Amino acid sequence: MSLLQIAWRNFCHRSLSSILTTISLGLGVGLVVLVLAVYGVISDAFTRTASVGYNLVVGPKGSPLQLTLNSVFYLSQPIENLPYDYYMEFFSQPERAEMVKRFGGNPELGERPGIFAPYVTGGYVIPLALGDYFGEFRVVGTTPDFFEKLRYGPNVDQPFSFSAGRALQGFSAEHSYFEAVVGSRVAGEMNVGVGDVIHPTHGAPTGHDHELGFTIVGVMNPTGTPNDRAAFVNLEGFYLMDGHAKPIENDEADATATANSETETEDPAADIDAESEVEATDYKLISIPQREVTSILVRNGNMMFGPGMQVAINEGIRAQAVAPIGEINKLMDAIVGPLLTALLLITLITCFVAAVGILVAIYNSMNDRRRDIAVMRALGARRETVTTIIVIESFLVAIIGAALGWVLAHGAIALYSERIEQQTGVRVGFFSTSNYELLILPLILTLSLIAALLPAFSAYRTDVASNLQK
Amino acid sequence: MTEILAITNLVKTFSQPGGGALTVLNIPSLKVAVGEQVALIGKSGGGKTTLLHLIAGLLVPDEGSIRIAKTEITRLSEQGRDRFRAGSIGYVFQTFNLMPAFTALENVKLGMTFGSGRRDSSRAGDLLERVGLADRAHYRPAQLSVGQQQRVAIARALAGSPKILLADEPTANVDPVSAENVLELIRNTCREEQVAMLMVTHDMEIASRFDRVEELDTINLALTGSHPD
Ligand SMILES: Nc1ncnc2c1ncn2[C@@H]1O[C@H](COP(=O)(O)OP(=O)(O)OP(=O)(O)O)[C@@H](O)[C@H]1O
Numbered sequence: 212m213s214l215l216q217i218a219w220r221n222f223c224h225r226s227l228s229s230i231l232t233t234i235s236l237g238l239g240v241g242l243v244v245l246v247l248a249v250y251g252v253i254s255d256a257f258t259r260t261a262s263v264g265y266n267l268v269v270g271p272k273g274s275p276l277q278l279t280l281n282s283v284f285y286l287s288q289p290i291e292n293l294p295y296d297y298y299m300e301f302f303s304q305p306e307r308a309e310m311v312k313r314f315g316g317n318p319e320l321g322e323r324p325g326i327f328a329p330y331v332t333g334g335y336v337i338p339l340a341l342g343d344y345f346g347e348f349r350v351v352g353t354t355p356d357f358f359e360k361l362r363y364g365p366n367v368d369q370p371f372s373f374s375a376g377r378a379l380q381g382f383s384a385e386h387s388y389f390e391a392v393v394g395s396r397v398a399g400e401m402n403v404g405v406g407d408v409i410h411p412t413h414g415a416p417t418g419h420d421h422e423l424g425f426t427i428v429g430v431m432n433p434t435g436t437p438n439d440r441a442a443f444v445n446l447e448g449f450y451l452m453d454g455h456a457k458p459i460e461n462d463e464a465d466a467t468a469t470a471n472s473e474t475e476t477e478d479p480a481a482d483i484d485a486e487s488e489v490e491a492t493d494y495k496l497i498s499i500p501q502r503e504v505t506s507i508l509v510r511n512g513n514m515m516f517g518p519g520m521q522v523a524i525n526e527g528i529r530a531q532a533v534a535p536i537g538e539i540n541k542l543m544d545a546i547v548g549p550l551l552t553a554l555l556l557i558t559l560i561t562c563f564v565a566a567v568g569i570l571v572a573i574y575n576s577m578n579d580r581r582r583d584i585a586v587m588r589a590l591g592a593r594r595e596t597v598t599t600i601i602v603i604e605s606f607l608v609a610i611i612g613a614a615l616g617w618v619l620a621h622g623a624i625a626l627y628s629e630r631i632e633q634q635t636g637v638r639v640g641f642f643s644t645s646n647y648e649l650l651i652l653p654l655i656l657t658l659s660l661i662a663a664l665l666p667a668f669s670a671y672r673t674d675v676a677s678n679l680q681k
Numbered sequence: 682m683t684e685i686l687a688i689t690n691l692v693k694t695f696s697q698p699g700g701g702a703l704t705v706l707n708i709p710s711l712k713v714a715v716g717e718q719v720a721l722i723g724k725s726g727g728g729k730t731t732l733l734h735l736i737a738g739l740l741v742p743d744e745g746s747i748r749i750a751k752t753e754i755t756r757l758s759e760q761g762r763d764r765f766r767a768g769s770i771g772y773v774f775q776t777f778n779l780m781p782a783f784t785a786l787e788n789v790k791l792g793m794t795f796g797s798g799r800r801d802s803s804r805a806g807d808l809l810e811r812v813g814l815a816d817r818a819h820y821r822p823a824q825l826s827v828g829q830q831q832r833v834a835i836a837r838a839l840a841g842s843p844k845i846l847l848a849d850e851p852t853a854n855v856d857p858v859s860a861e862n863v864l865e866l867i868r869n870t871c872r873e874e875q876v877a878m879l880m881v882t883h884d885m886e887i888a889s890r891f892d893r894v895e896e897l898d899t900i901n902l903a904l905t906g907s908h909p910d
């Protein structure tokens with residue numbers, strides 16, 4: 212018989228106590244694994260979200276976290292807006308002139324390059340207009356660039372793909388400016404698809420309905436990013452919605468109106484498709500002074516310009532620029548991390564208590580087994596051998612308990628994997644393990660070794676001659 | 682005659698609970714020949730068990746030598762004695778011999794687990810058959826009668842192919858009929874396996890059947906006439 216068999220026999224002989232100790236350890240390990248899995252899922256979800264492609268978010272002065280929550284996560288209370296001419300500062304002189312021509316506004320704006328334009332060269336600038344809801348989901352007014360330029364995934368190289376339909380267009384003959392693309396969760400939970408018309412509500416999930424509807428032209432595939440729970444609408448359509456144009460004084464409105472109509476006639480080759488041009492004129496786009504953006508996603512062509520631009524923007528009085536990855540990591544470090552660490556600590560204490568349980572269980576059995584030990588010694592077993600048997604017994608509890616806990620935890624994870632993926636985009640299965648989990652077995656083995664020390668020492672010291680007499 | 686066991690000038694002293702030392706054994710000479718079966722009789726408290734423990738290397742004498750085959754076990758380290766015991770000595774106790782967690786067969790196997798000698802797994806089964814318990818191989822000790830338990834213990838003591846079997850009143854707790862069976866079994870098996878035997882007994886009738894009877898009270902010079910009883 213091997214020592215393992217002997218230890219296993221002892222384990223089985225005291226089955227009730229063994230099973231109870233094993234279960235308590237199993238529950239402890241299960242909790243640790245679960246917390247680690249949650250930790251893994253959350254940090255994974257955070258990294259996925261942090262892999263946004265753009266390196267700066269520019270928004271009105273205020274809390275950097277709130278700007279990030281709004282722009283990256285589409286969460287938190289809506290924030291103030293930035294005037295459109297601030298957004299224009301990120302563009303070159305010809306592009307600005309183009310905007311003035313198309314939308315109407317102070318012609319001087321088109322005569323100089325944007326202050327921040329040189330920083331951006333080679334990168335991209337994507338505006339977001341927030342504030343509306345579709346059901347409980349945020350409506351995001353943006354430009355087609357959002358889908359063309361942004362990437363996601365761990366390497367930030369996956370373009371958005373569609374389970375149905377297509378991306379937003381600047382203008383389409385069919386729906387003019389009133390197109391929408393919905394994230395996968397929005398489509399699922401609101402039960403909408405391509406062809407459906409959505410009516411955003413203003414200001415809050417329960418706000419009043421806008422009369423204008425946006426026709427859904429695309430449903431995105433799940434990305435595991437907050438984009439899954441957003442509805443994207445054409446920024447121009449967003450502005451044309453009731454109450455979205457910033458109120459301005461009358462003469463200014465007139466001036467822009469004229470400028471606008473001039474644009475249409477003088478320059479037929481606007482930013483939009485030539486064939487849609489005719490229909491585009493049916494809608495009068497609102498003028499620059501009436502326009503606002505909530506935040507601006509910026510990717511510097513040369514990443515080295517990022518910090519410089521951030522400083523330049525933050526020195527101004529109107530706006531702030533934040534690095535979303537930094538904010539996300541800060542959020543992770545400041546709130547989620549400590550919480551999970553606390554949880555982990557508690558569960559580790561559970562394991563420790565379970566290990567004490569092993570100690571008590573084995574130690575209590577020492578009185579019964581002193582004679583067994585003496586008999587084994589009389590059969591030629593060495594002190595070290597009987598000691599080893601005790602340690603193996605403790606290891607058995609540890610390994611079986613750890614396996615039990617692992618299976619329990621991963622069973623639970625597998626059971627909820629679908630929901631986890633829906634909510635976070637992180638795919639988890641029965642066998643997906645975090646690296647930390649690999650540390651559990653050595654940890655538990657160490658704990659059980661420590662737990663076995665006292666009884667093992669007592670086994671080592673067992674006097675053969677006197678215990679054979681009992 | 683070739684000796685399997687040769688004891689010379691053996692002295693064993695225990696420290697007393699009240700202080701002072703008590704010399705339990707002082708044996709100038711005791712020898713057992715190869716294959717010989719010797720009965721050891723003596724008063725209760727006379728030191729019989731202590732003597733067996735010394736021979737098995739479970740206790741260390743204060744003086745003297747114990748030679749088994751060619752090995753002077755008093756010179757061995759504790760580990761050396763453990764190893765020697767596993768390979769050369771079989772031990773049958775008065776009672777409570779078996780490990781309760783193990784089946785009869787496993788108990789017999791335990792007898793050859795700790796030695797470095799042969800681990801022929803069929804030997805355990807053979808021995809069980811020899812003691813007439815082949816059909817009880819998978820019973821736990823608690824499911825066996827005391828006599829059956831003692832037979833398993835004999836099989837186990839022989840499992841490691843010892844040179845000498847030490848038996849400490851193996852029949853004391855068994856009813857007379859079983860005692861008779863156990864005694865015959867242990868003697869026959871030792872004879873077949875060519876194992877020498879030193880058996881402690883109270884029973885003069887049993888002792889009389891042995892090749893030789895040693896009276897501890899005679900060979901032990903310690904405490905003669907003075908030990909409390
Ligand atoms: N560890 C010990 N410490 C002190 N005295 C001991 C110890 N072990 C045995 N003795 C003493 O040694 C003497 C011999 O004990 P032993 O058990 O060898 O007697 P025995 O001949 O086997 O008696 P019995 O026939 O009753 O089993 C006893 O007086 C006992 O009190």
Ligand SMILES: [Mg+2]
Nearest residue numbers: 729730731849
């Ligand atoms: Mg005795």
